[in-house]
Amino acid sequence: MIDKSWQCLIAKGEGNGWRVHRRGGDNPPEMTFTGGNGDVDRHNVAMTVGEDPETWHHVAGVTDSSTQEQILYLDGEEVARKSGATLADRGNPMRIGDNPDAANRNWQGKVDDVAIWGRALAPFEVADIWNGGDGKSIEEMLGLAIPFEFTNIIYNAAEDGFRLEWNSKPNKTYALFFSESLEEFDADIDDSITSQGETTVYPGEDEWLPNPLEGAPKLFFRIEENQ
Template sequence: MYNEFFEAQSSLIMKKNSFFTSFLVAGISCLSAPFSQAELVDGLIEYWAFDGDYAAGLDASNDGVLVKSGTGDASFVLGKFGSAVDLENSIGNQAVINVGDPAQFAFEAGSMSISAWYTTESLYTDWGTLVSQAEGGNWRIARHGTSGTNFKWSISGPASVAANIDQQDGSWHHVVVTHPSPEDGGEVTMYIDGVAVRTAANWILGNGSGFQMQIGGNAQASNRGWDGNIDDVALWDRALTEEEVALIWNGGEGASIESLTQGPATPLQIVDVAHTDTGNNILVDLAFTSREGRSYSVFSTNDLSLPLTSWTELNDDVPAAVGESTTVFRVNFNTQGLPLDEHQFFVVAENP
């Protein structure tokens, strides 16, 4: 009945918007979406996932080293993604993580962004430092004040962005600070849980003054260690965009820096198409590469002149097959109400 519809056609070579053609098999053109990772790779200096160790994600010379004093300690606990480091700090008892070469993370007179996930426990002093490179003209993110509701990005003196937010709740929270250089222009922006809560004029970043960058502490000031959990800390040498911050926040579910920048071993693509003609219906099985734990959306059209927003959404939550590198999605032309035209085009896209 539909044999002519499924005769093999020549390959279709084209690019439409940001979606790339995989191939055309049995009269069905199959398009697949690339992973949207290129932007966040740009300018990424380093990240620390804390998945059971203090290793840096890009350069082993930036691996963290735990430094303890008194009864201060650290352990690995369930994190926002995989594991996280739980720092136990109090007056005279400190546990902080030194990372990398001091000069590498100073960003002197340049641009930078920092992202981190965290939970709060006690605020045992006026300052609880999440990430920093010392005092003065150097940068730091810290809780400030006895109530713990003042979350601050500061350089020196009045050069600070502070947000009054009560986060003493044990839940995971996310902070991003984007700091463009004065030359690049724009404002310093602090995002808390995906929302831009404060902006201010930008200032010139210092040279680090030779102090070590610390996660969970301040190398230039004692007894300012973070008391709580920290996960997935990352630094860029540019100001992230609002859209990029939203990718990391991901509606509160979060997306790890590794998942956003490393991508899969093979790109997302439709690798096989099979069809069955039951006489009353046409069934098409789309097989595509997938990553376990992710979900996918499938779209279709018979008119490539239409923008993707006008394509028919067949499913917006196709789970990746467990234990497999490919997933198969079945399209039922009858129940989906798709027209049986000479060509039918499909797009598979990984959900954020």
């Protein structure tokens, strides 16, 4: 809600620190970015925080030390740029929804998927995060969002055997368990299955795992990544 003139989204401080905030006195209300040299210039792109609480926006501030420029992106597009940026660590704690150097500038709204990168993002990377408004999670960008689950379980009635497939990670090993219920998985089939890359097939493409509970009315499998 716009019930105060200054609202800080995320900050490390004033001066040559950095902050993303709604600047007081702007008409229409604007988001701005300080990345080592004061606020970027006005961009005349209004973001009326609170007018529609279900509308999400993506805000990104980039300081490029190689060019000494600070750049503000709104919803995947560059809207302002300023030169002469010299970013410094002011020793303050980073705060989300507040500014450690300026009291009573709390953010009035929702915040999600905050990320701080150790390098300057390229324009196409910022656009990729915005993803046309659908959004892309930080986990997905870092390759951490692949669900760890069985992707295929085939039963061969003639062989009374199974072939299992799951998402895996390179250079990992896995343990496979089975159970007649979903409550206990104490019985293990193999506790040292070597990953085959991003997908692992067990026991193999042309092999079948003998039914560990022959004649059982139901059977459950569980896969665990070894630490």
